[in-house]
Amino acid sequence: MQEHTVRSYGEELRRLREMIARMGGLAERQVADAVSALVRRDAELATEVMARDAEIDALEREIENFCIRLLALRQPVGQDLRLVIASLKIIHAIERIGDYARNAAKRSIVLAQQPPLGSLNGFQRMAVLVQEELKGAMDALVNDDAARASEVWASDQSVDEVYNGIFREMLTHMMEDPRNITAATHLLFVAKNLERIGDHATNIAETVYYAVSGKPMTEERPKADSSPFAVVRPPA
């Protein structure tokens, strides 16, 4: 009698991609909700985001164990081995994205009690951009689409540009009024979290590209984060 719970190898690899895409979807939602909590000054939503991070962590462990079983039982080689190794890297990057979203949510709780600092449009813009990147990378993985992965990889520059704008804006707020310093500092770190999320999404796209095409990305990605060099002068 046939054992019905035994999946075929091909099915297992498909299931692996789907599990990763689900994990990526959860992380996208976490980023969206963390920034909504920030913009709407919604401490309750922020608390939910912080609690939900455990789901992402659990999924990482589940997928990692799935990969280890695959390696032990199927002993994949070539393209399949590459996919499993790439999967381990990708889930780790998604887990980091989850952590950054949780951290942003945590800071938005403090920020809800601080005086508001003008429009937070830049943060919403960053959130939309990094969610698109993450979604693009997941689509590329599920559909075996190297061209899509390459597109995502090239798009991170606009995230960096918004980040650089926020960096200067926050320093200016601080210089105008010392009462802005606590809020502006936390907002700087939230912006940095979003910038790091964008970086991780780019790395995921790079890993997907390699897993799907078998070739590493060759060019250096244009990196537009100039903030480590930024200097803003106080008003005269």
Add this chain to the structure above:
Amino acid sequence: MQEHTVRSYGEELRRLREMIARMGGLAERQVADAVSALVRRDAELATEVMARDAEIDALEREIENFCIRLLALRQPVGQDLRLVIASLKIIHAIERIGDYARNAAKRSIVLAQQPPLGSLNGFQRMAVLVQEELKGAMDALVNDDAARASEVWASDQSVDEVYNGIFREMLTHMMEDPRNITAATHLLFVAKNLERIGDHATNIAETVYYAVSGKPMTEERPKADSSPFAVVRPPA
């Protein structure tokens, strides 16, 4: 005739650990030099640190390829498979540590042109602590020492405490004089880089523990970074 370049499987696994320990040693040095460059306002050393990061990246690729070959040719199971999977995680974490050191070095170049902000003892203290963690984790890996790994894992709290102190100190500098804002902001990010390096070293210790003992760490690590909740008031 015997092929002398073929290593035994046991030798390959030993070589894997040694390569990782060498990569970890490089990262330790990068952290030490990045903080020296900061404290001594030495832009030349900072530039060297930034350039040397490519060596760490190259080692990561080399070790990853070594792991993939091991998986494909030796098809390890059980404890050996666990070691190879752990190695992939560890080298990725070391690569991240290298990136944080490079970023700290980059900021120290700007900082060398800003007015000095008092003592940077806290930064040196953090650098020493995270280097010890990293070294401890590498020793645990090379010597198959689960107890040592567990010790490192538990020690990260003091890094967080120093970080919290720096966070409040920098906010206070900003509030005292807006001319401090640019320098204090960059220093905040350097402190954050060091705190993240500590987190990665802790994660490495956790991964080593699992690889060596076969059991996951069970407790939640005490996390003492309270800075996401910090509020500092401007002088009245």
